[in-house]
Amino acid sequence: MSLMAATSTTVSASRLVSTVSSTGELSSSWSRGAGWTSTSNRVLFHRGNRRRSSWIEIRAVSTTSTPSSRPSADQTERLAKLNELLAEVAKTAASTGPRGAVRLAQGIEAVASIGAEWLLQQTQGAQIAASSRTPFALDPPGPRQLRKLFEKLGATYIKLGQFIASAPTLFPDEYVKEFQSCLDKTPPVPFNQIQAIIRQDLGRRIEDVYEYIDPQPLASASVAQVHAARLKESQKDVVIKVLKPGVEDTLTVDLNFLYISAKVLEFLNPQISRTSLVAIVGDIRASMLEEVDFRKEAVNIEAFRNYIEDTGSTRLATAPFVYRHCSSRRVLTMERLFGSPLTDLDSLRSIVPNPEATLINALNVWFGSLIACETFHADVHAGNLLVLKDGRVGFIDFGIVGRISPATWVAMETFLQSIGTNQYSAMAKALVTMGATAETVNIDNFAGDLEKIFSAVQELDSDLLVTAAGVPGGATTVAASLDFDEQQVNALLLEVIRVSESYGLRFPREFGLLLKQLLYFDRYTRLLAPGLNVFDDDRVQISAGRDTTYYPPSSYGSAR
C-alpha cells in the first residue's frame, strides 16, 4: 500500500472536520475556528478567528537519520492506523456533541488550577532553596496532582480514582495508594432539582407517593444524594437515593474521552495493547455504568435479601427492602435502616454487649453470599455495615459489586485457609492457580517470600492492638486508628500482588476486591473481637454456601 493511498481519506462529522490530503497532511477543524493540522513531524493546534488567533506547535524531533524518503512498510501501517484512529476520534467527538466542548472547558480549568498550585509550590521550593543556598530539584507532577485533578473533575474521575484504588492488580502501587484517599464528598444539589428528578422519573406528584421528604440530605457524594422520607400509603420510613443531575452527561463525555485516550495510548505505544488497556477501559466503563443505574443496585439488593431468606438467616442480617413502585433508573426508594456503623464502638456496645457474635454472623453471611449470589458486596467498609437496634447486621450500598467464578473461588478458599494455618506452600500453589501464567513458578521460593510478608503482618497486628487498647472508648479515636489501618491493609495487599507479579502471575480484578474485603474484615475483627482469627476459627465459615452454621448471638452473651 502506498503512502498516498493510505492517507487519502476524508473524515467528516457534524461539527468536527478531519481531512487527510494527498500530500499526507492531516488536518482537523471545528466550525468555530479551532482545530489542528499535522504533517509527518509537526502538529499545529489552532484556536481563534481571523482577527485573534493562537497556534501551538508540537514538533517531533527525529533521533535517527532517515536513509530514504520512501516510507517503510512499518511506517505505512502506522499511518494507516493513525488514519483509523482519527476517524474514530472524529466519530466519538461528534457523538459527544456540544457537551464535549463544555466538559473540555471544565477540564482545562481544572488542569490549569492544579497546574498553578503545583507551580506555586515549586516556586516556593525554589525560593527556599535559593535563600538557604541548597540545590533545588523540580518535583515532577505525580500521583498526588493526578488525585487532586480527579477530585476536581468530579463524578467519573472520582469513580475512576476509586477504581484505581481498588485494582492493585492493574495499576502501579503509588497510584493505588494515593487514590485510596480520593474524596467522594461533593456539595449537595439544591432540593428542588432532586424533587424534579423524582417527579420526572416516577411520573407522579411527589405528594401522592411520599408523606414527606427531608430536604436536608443524609449524604451527598459525587454520583448520588440520599434523603430520608416517609411513604404516603404505608407510612414506612424510607431513604431515597437520587442520581445527581448531569452525572450521566458527564459520564458519557468522560467515558468517550477515556476510550479515545486508550486508543491513542495504544497507538503511541503498541506495547500497551499487550496489557489489554482497552479491556481495562471496558471494565471501568461497565462498573461505572452499573453504578449509575439504580435498577442494577436494586437487583443486587434483592438478590442479597433472597439469599438471606433462603439460608434462614433473616434474624441475623438484612439489606433494605426496595420499593419498586417508587424506584427507577435514577431513583431508588428503599427501607430505612436505623443503626450504627460497625466501627462506632460506643454505640455498638450499647446495642450488643459483646460485638463478637455480631461480627461472626456478618462474616458468615457475607462469605455465604460469595457463592450463593451472582455478585458479592465489594464495598463493605465502616459506613456500609450497620448494627441495627435489634442486633442484626444491615448491609447497605450495593453500588460496587464483584463477581467471582467458581474456579477462582476454589483456589481462593485454599488461599484463605492457608493464611490461617500459615501453610505458605499451599498459599503459593493457590495463588499460582489463580494468577494465570505460562511460566513455571518455583513454589518453594514463592512460599518463602509470602512467609516474609505475612510475618510482617503479625507485627502490624500488635501495633494495631496497642492503638486500640490505648483508646479510652471514644468512637472517633477508634475510627481514626482504623483509617490508619486501612493503609496497612492496602500495603499488605499490594505487597502480595507485587511479589506474585515478580513470579509472572497476574490476577483478575475480583481477586484484589475480594482479598481487600477479607483483610478489612480481619482488621475489624481485631478491633471488635481481639480473640477471633477470621482465617482460623471454627465459627467462621470460609467454605461459603456449604453447611454454614450461624451462631445465635446469645451464645456469646450479646443482647438482641
Ligand SMILES: Nc1ncnc2c1ncn2[C@@H]1O[C@H](COP(=O)(O)OP(=O)(O)OP(=O)(O)O)[C@@H](O)[C@H]1O
Ligand atoms: N437504607 C438505608 N438506610 C439508612 N441509611 C442509608 C440507607 N442507604 C443509604 N443510607 C445513608 O446514606 C449514605 C450514602 O448511601 P450510599 O452509600 O448508598 O450512597 P453512595 O453515594 O454510594 O455513597 P458512598 O459511595 O460514598 O458510600 C450511607 O452512608 C447512609 O448513611
